[in-house]
Amino acid sequence: MKSSIDNIAVIGIGVIGTGWIIRFLYNQKKIKVYDPNIEQKKNLLKEIKRVEPTLKKIYKKKINLLKQLEFSKSLKDAVKNADLIQENAPENENLKKNLIKEISEHSKINSIIASSSSGLLPSKIQSKCKNPKRLIIAHPFNPVYLLPLVELVAGKQTDKKFINKANIFYSNIGMKTLILKKELPGYLSDRLQESMWRESLHIINEGYASTQDLDDAIIYGPGLRWSLMGTFLTFHLAGGKMGMAHMLEQFGPALKLPWTKLKAPALNSKLKNKIINGTKKQSKNRSVENLSNLRDNFLIDLQKLLSKYKV
Numbered sequence: 649m650k651s652s653i654d655n656i657a658v659i660g661i662g663v664i665g666t667g668w669i670i671r672f673l674y675n676q677k678k679i680k681v682y683d684p685n686i687e688q689k690k691n692l693l694k695e696i697k698r699v700e701p702t703l704k705k706i707y708k709k710k711i712n713l714l715k716q717l718e719f720s721k722s723l724k725d726a727v728k729n730a731d732l733i734q735e736n737a738p739e740n741e742n743l744k745k746n747l748i749k750e751i752s753e754h755s756k757i758n759s760i761i762a763s764s765s766s767g768l769l770p771s772k773i774q775s776k777c778k779n780p781k782r783l784i785i786a787h788p789f790n791p792v793y794l795l796p797l798v799e800l801v802a803g804k805q806t807d808k809k810f811i812n813k814a815n816i817f818y819s820n821i822g823m824k825t826l827i828l829k830k831e832l833p834g835y836l837s838d839r840l841q842e843s844m845w846r847e848s849l850h851i852i853n854e855g856y857a858s859t860q861d862l863d864d865a866i867i868y869g870p871g872l873r874w875s876l877m878g879t880f881l882t883f884h885l886a887g888g889k890m891g892m893a894h895m896l897e898q899f900g901p902a903l904k905l906p907w908t909k910l911k912a913p914a915l916n917s918k919l920k921n922k923i924i925n926g927t928k929k930q931s932k933n934r935s936v937e938n939l940s941n942l943r944d945n946f947l948i949d950l951q952k953l954l955s956k957y958k959v
């Protein structure tokens with residue numbers, strides 16, 4: 649479906665704002681950008697130049713900076729005609745609340761205001777927004793011009809119609825949208841990353857491993873599989889022919905062992921059924937063997953890539 653969003657404003661052009669700008673440019677969008685730190689203009693132009701040789705390999709169309717990109721001297725000028733405003737200021741609830749208020753006062757009343765926040769609740773940051781129905785979270789992953797995932801999160805006052813519009817827009821610029829059922833701090837992906845991060849910090853703190861050991865523990869094992877399958881489908885295969893049901897039977901008791909500092913939920917039949925049925929659905933009727941072949945072929949190709957790009 650075609651998106652009605654043509655004019656975009658990007659507010660805050662640090663790491664993430666820059667990533668968004670590059671993705672928007674290569675998708676032939678017109679953008680007005682604003683950052684109170686004028687030094688960021690230089691950094692942005694440098695970054696656009698740096699990624700050009702790489703992005704030529706995946707984006708078919710070239711960008712035309714003169715026609716597509718405009719630096720605004722004020723927030724008001726940047727947002728006044730925008731259909732979508734992508735906010736990328738620092739992760740601070742009060743700062744975002746006030747910035748979103750200001751954006752909402754100067755923008756068209758039905759423009760989408762999308763915050764790139766990594767985990768703040770949209771209900772909180774929309775509290776001072778004029779027409780808060782249009783405030784959404786659109787949480788991307790660095791580097792935004794290459795990684796497709798964007799989590800879309802509605803707050804209590806958000807109207808679903810803005811999530812639907814955003815869904816079409818981000819899908820049209822090559823992204824994989826993940827619409828959350830309910831808002832929660834850290835959303836989905838960062839909660840998963842954060843749990844591993846916290847565990848890693850415990851391990852480091854107690855002297856069990858180096859940062860290199862922990863990175864190798866991911867890079868050469870689970871990380872390779874994760875590029876293709878998430879935790880649930882991966883563990884479904886770990887259960888052999890019986891899939892997730894056998895996996896739970898074998899490793900269910902380990903949830904009581906001190907394998908993590910995080911407290912696991914009780915593995916009751918309701919939770920078991922949810923994850924067995926969930927992985928069954930994910931498998932799309934393919935057998936464990938069939939999925940294993942798919943995974944193995946993928947892992948071989950991926951390891952070739954790893955040796956080519958490894959630092």
Ligand SMILES: NC(=O)c1ccc[n+]([C@@H]2O[C@H](COP(=O)([O-])OP(=O)(O)OC[C@H]3O[C@@H](n4cnc5c(N)ncnc54)[C@H](O)[C@@H]3O)[C@@H](O)[C@H]2O)c1
Pocket residue numbers: 659660661662663664665682683684685688735736737738739740747764765766767787788789790
């Ligand atoms: N870095 C990541 O990997 C990552 C990933 C996903 C989401 N995010 C989120 O994106 C947002 C930006 O993070 P970042 O890593 O790009 O930060 P950053 O520090 O690189 O950039 C922040 C930019 O905001 C500007 N800024 C400061 N005050 C402002 C204001 N009042 N109005 C407009 N701009 C202002 C700064 O000058 C700076 O250029 C945060 O909400 C963060 O949680 C970050």
